[in-house]
Amino acid sequence: MxxxxxxxxxxxxxxxxxxxxxxxxxxxxxxEFVRPFIGFLNAQQLHLKTDSFRLHGNVVEQETGAVVEPERVSALLDGFFAAQEDWQTAxxxxxxxxxxxxxxxxxxxxxxxxxxxxxxxxxxxxxxxxxxxxxxxxxxxxxxxxxxxxxxxxxxxxxxxxxxxxxxxxxxxxxxxxxxxxxxxxxxxxxxxxxxxxxxxxxxxxxxxxxxxxxxxxx
Ligand SMILES: [Mg+2]
CATH class of the missing domain: 3.40.50.1000 (HAD superfamily/HAD-like)
Structure with a gap:
């Protein structure tokens, strides 16, 4: 684009x-981005694995550890930016x-x-x-x-x-x-x-x- x-x-x-x-x-x-994004995910029973440098493939269900689909990760990121004033700090x-x-x-x-x-x-x-x-x-x-x-x-x-x-x-x-x-x-x-x-x-x-x-x- x-x-x-x-x-x-x-x-x-x-x-x-x-x-x-x-x-x-x-x-x-x-x-701050990563720390508040982790908080945003946790509030939805999701977890960000931080053992490699990427978002897609590293968001997992807290309970089962199942990897969240790329489309949903993109939607989560979009939702985070839409709610950034509630999460992000200097x-x-x-x-x-x-x-x-x-x-x-x-x-x-x-x-x-x-x-x-x-x-x-x-x-x-x-x-x-x-x-x-x-x-x-x-x-x-x-x-x-x-x-x-x-x-x-x-x-x-x-x-x-x-x-x-x-x-x-x-x-x-x-x-x-x-x-x-x-x-x-x-x-x-x-x-x-x-x-x-x-x-x-x-x-x-x-x-x-x-x-x-x-x-x-x-x-
Ligand atoms: Mg940056």
Whole structure:
């Protein structure tokens, strides 16, 4: 599915900013995702196995251990995003770090969630102190960030938990600073290997120092 004209219009508007650009993914970076999704599943007598890095195939019936069908997992995920305001909370330190970074950088939040959940997400982000512009994309993140950078060669940093998103940005914006951050740290050892050049941050304190250094911010 391609992005809608409204997203393209928003990107063009944001790309006129000439300050250093920080683009943050949302789930597992700004908002807790895995932990609350486990709670959402448990409330329906389901369990998420966390011994490999995937959702489909890892959701099982609590009582029998039977694997939940992929279509139902997709529906559960959709139901979770529809009810995100009841479940998701801010990742520790994220709001404070971004507030400090916003003094010298343009901050944009970029999520791969379907467009139809955008209003709910906007409400939740405002409620937990992330007032930055929000873009939802149903296509690869690399080309979106290439366009967001605009006509200048301003420094760019991208933070995400999913390796293929970091790789997508590495391809489209080769000089971007790339930071891996995942709030649910138990899954980090199960990630596929990350390419060279990606900084692993354990928490927002780590990430903030790496971002500020890469964007040339001092405060
Ligand atoms: Mg994410």
């Amino acid at each position: 391609s992005d809608d004209p409204e997203t393209a219009r928003q990107i063009d508007e944001l790309s006129r900013d000439t300050r250093p650009l920080l683009v943050c993914d949302i789930d597992e970076v700004i908002l 990742v520790e330190g994220a709001s404070e770090c971004l507030q400090r970074l916003s003094a010298g950088a343009e901050i944009v939040m970029l999520t791969a969630m379907p467009h139809r959940h955008r209003d709910r997400r906007r409400n939740l982000l405002d409620k937990v102190s992330f007032p930055y512009p929000l873009l939802t994309t149903e296509t690869a993140k690399g080309p979106a960030i290439h366009r967001l950078r605009g006509k200048t060669d301003r420094p760019v940093v991208f933070v995400d938990d999913i390796p293929h998103n970091l790789v997508s940005v590495q391809k489209s914006v080769p000089d971007a600073g790339l930071i891996h951050l995942m709030a649910f740290s138990e899954l980090v050892p199960l990630l596929p290997p990350l390419p060279v050049g990606i900084t692993m941050a354990e928490n927002w304190q780590d990430a903030e120092a790496a971002i500020a250094g890469r964007l040339g911010l001092s405060y």
